[in-house]
Amino acid sequence: MMYLTEIDVVTSEKKVLTFDGPLITADSPEEAKELAFEMNTDLKIVGEYVESIDSHYGMELLKL
Numbered sequence: 001m002m003y004l005t006e007i008d009v010v011t012s013e014k015k016v017l018t019f020d021g022p023l024i025t026a027d028s029p030e031e032a033k034e035l036a037f038e039m040n041t042d043l044k045i046v047g048e049y050v051e052s053i054d055s056h057y058g059m060e061l062l063k064l
Helices: 029-039
Strands: 002-010 016-020 043-051 059-063
Touching (some): 002 029
Antiparallel strands (some): 002 016, 002 043, 043 059
């Protein structure tokens, strides 16, 4: 499965901005969290891509 990630960044003006992170391929959410932590301790798993027959776009997002 593929998991979506995000990372928060604090600017010099003390604003917190959130950016997309890399997609992580893992067998479970727990494994994805471990891999994300190894990549960067601030990287968060925020969702999972799942296929859907009803989707017009071929893939849908499942929020964790």
